[in-house]
Amino acid sequence: MNYMKIETASVSNGLGFRVVLWVSGCTQRCPGCQNPETWDFDAGYKFTEQTKQKLFEVLDKPWVKGITFSGGHPLEYENIGTVTEIIEDVREKFPDKDIWLYTGFSLTYDDFRDESLFSRTLWMCTYIVDGPFILSQRDITLPFRGSTNQRIIDVQQTLASGTICECQINT
Numbered sequence: 001m002n003y004m005k006i007e008t009a010s011v012s013n014g015l016g017f018r019v020v021l022w023v024s025g026c027t028q029r030c031p032g033c034q035n036p037e038t039w040d041f042d043a044g045y046k047f048t049e050q051t052k053q054k055l056f057e058v059l060d061k062p063w064v065k066g067i068t069f070s071g072g073h074p075l076e077y078e079n080i081g082t083v084t085e086i087i088e089d090v091r092e093k094f095p096d097k098d099i100w101l102y103t104g105f106s107l108t109y110d111d112f113r114d115e116s117l118f119s120r121t122l123w124m125c126t127y128i129v130d131g132p133f134i135l136s137q138r139d140i141t142l143p144f145r146g147s148t149n150q151r152i153i154d155v156q157q158t159l160a161s162g163t164i165c166e167c168q169i170n171t
Contacts, residue, residue, distance in 0.1 A: 002044045003045060005022050006021055016065030018064065021067065022070055024079075025071065026073035030133040030135075056093060066097040069083055069102065074101055100129065101125045102128075107122070107130045128153045143169045
């Protein structure tokens, strides 16, 4: 997997001060995307064990609330294996940190129901912002998302209730 950058102090990609891993590669290519430079799977840098150690050094600060996976698209076939490994390691090493993930897929409860790598990746997140960016639905007043079709999904509530549970965040 390639990545574009590691942002060490974001406040616009989830609640609190966050580390953001911007992965490379996206087949969605939403018109008006804020990060078209991340569409190319070969863009940026190779994610290595050294990169992960650097990521974890930054994540280990007490003022960092958690990590966000964005891009590009973390759930693309070319990215999901590495993203899932990182999430597993974050959960083990930093159990008090939350995990946000952005996806251009519009999720249903069925996406959380099986034992696939895709579902397991979703289960391990705290919040997922889902849905493609739709330029005609752009709304810059929405916290942590760009268009009105996108949702912030509370993963644990979704798993407990058997239906997609949106999180209402007012900033």
